[in-house]
Amino acid sequence: MIDTAFDLVIRHARIATASDTFSADIGITGGRIVQLGTNLGAGKKKIDAAGRTVTPGGVDAHCHLDQPMAPPVRMADDFNTGTRAAACGGTTTVISFAAQEKGQSLRAAVDDYHRRADGRAHIDYSFHLIVSDPTAQVLTEELPALIAEGYTSFKIYMTYDDLKLDDGQILDVLDVARQHGAMAMIHAENADCIEWLTRRLEAGGRTAPRFHAHARPMLVEREATHRAIALAELVDVPILIVHVSGREAIEQIRWARSHGLQVFAETCPQYLFLTAEDLGIDDSYQGARCICSPPPRDKANQEIIWNGLNDGLFTLFSSDHAPFNYDGSEGKKPGGSEVEFRHIPNGLAGIETRMALLYSEGVLGGRITLQKFVELTATNPAKAYGLHPRKGTIAIGSDADLVIWDERDLVLRNTQLHHAVDHTPYEGMALKAWPGLTLSRGEVVWDGQEFHGRAGSGQFLSRGAPSLMPRQPGGRA
Secondary structure, eight states, X not given: OOOOOEEEEEEEEEEEOSSOEEEEEEEEETTEEEEEESSOOOEEEEEEOTTOEEEEOEEEOSBOOSOOOOTTOOOSOOHHHHHHHHHHTXXXXXXXXXXXXXXXXXXXXXXXXXXXXXXTOSSEEEEEEEOSOOOHHIIIIIHHHHHHTTOOEEEEESSOTTTBOOHHHHHHHHHHHHHHTOEEEEEOOOHHHHHHHHHHHHHTTOOSTTHHHHXXXXXXXHHHHHHHHHHHHHHTOOEEEOSOOSHHHHXXXXXXXXXXXXXXXXXXXXXXXXXXXXXXXXXXXXXXXXXXXXXXXXXXXXXXHHXXXXXXXXXXXXXXXXXXXXXXXXXXXXXXXXXXXXXXXXXXXXXXXXXXXXXXXXXXXXXXXXXXXXXIIIIHHXXXXXXXXXXXXXXXXXXXXXXXXXXXXXXXXXXXXXXXXXXOTTTXXXXXXXXXXXXXXXXXXXXXXXXXXXTTOSOBOOOOOOOSSXXXXXXXX
């Protein structure tokens, strides 16, 4: 036996990475993994995994926390409650969005977001940028400088009046991504089609929550995805299409890849576990809970999303956590009133349930392998956004961000969750697993029963260049 005094030893672990599964002990010192092997020496502390599966802590690379909203609307989760919920659900790194307002500098948005996060996060975090006003100063000065400082990803919207860019602006921003090695994320929906359909629905008095899905059929996602791919091809730059919901957008992405284009794709739990019927089958307002964009589709479409997860079409599985309370005046009922679907805040709570849903229904349900689960929830997000190998894997030198899984039957209830949202869209779902222990840099933040995190212990992460698919000299990979 090697005589080494670790800070912590996790014994008898069934370790899963994106490529392997093996049994070993994990030696941790200074918050990092320093040794993997059998019969490791003693540590100051010991955890017996007892043969349970141990995966890297999740990297939720698409979540919205305390993002500024137009009054009276306000997000339910800030960096305190949001990262608390993430940790209890097995996620140990979150990347949220510093959103530029039109007329505001991008640097001011970043500074504001640091103020919102400082001293509140329980786990490590980083920021994507949202570029909504690509002025000459933003394009030539602010954005290149921020990329150099480690904000190496940004999001572009093709919809929402206060965020969307036109095609020329998108080309300008993609060109900055190409020149400076950043990852461009695109929300692909055709804003003009949505507005035209919305006006027609409103003229007919069809304004209940369920008509949100009617205003955003798959073709508006298909057209925008096709256009985003074409713009990226023109600039010759990789892009990542976020929260892909349906078959028609998937067909566009498959076509692009078959032509050698670097187009990555992300999907989310709502497209596996919800359908358009969750927005309502009548004019009840209850469906407001499940309004998000793009909206959930039908049951047949869920199978297409599962197939895309299994065969590599999807690179990432993120929560797109955008938390709004149903009751009260700051969330799904702005000002305390039931409003037309156009005015209902878009977004679902999912930061705590993302990992368990995919582990239960994907791994234990026989739909994806354990390695694919790790790839989608941890390794690929870390690679896509310049955090690998510090995050997203179990390897010597990596941060000791780990999840020990309890495989047991449970029924999901919002009362069990640790976010500040008054509902979960997955209420009553039967699950087969939940994190039994979550460690963030070697410290237990969730023991399966109680939360042990400390506000302010999470560190801001400056990130490197994306490493999913290095570009080859001369252009396309």
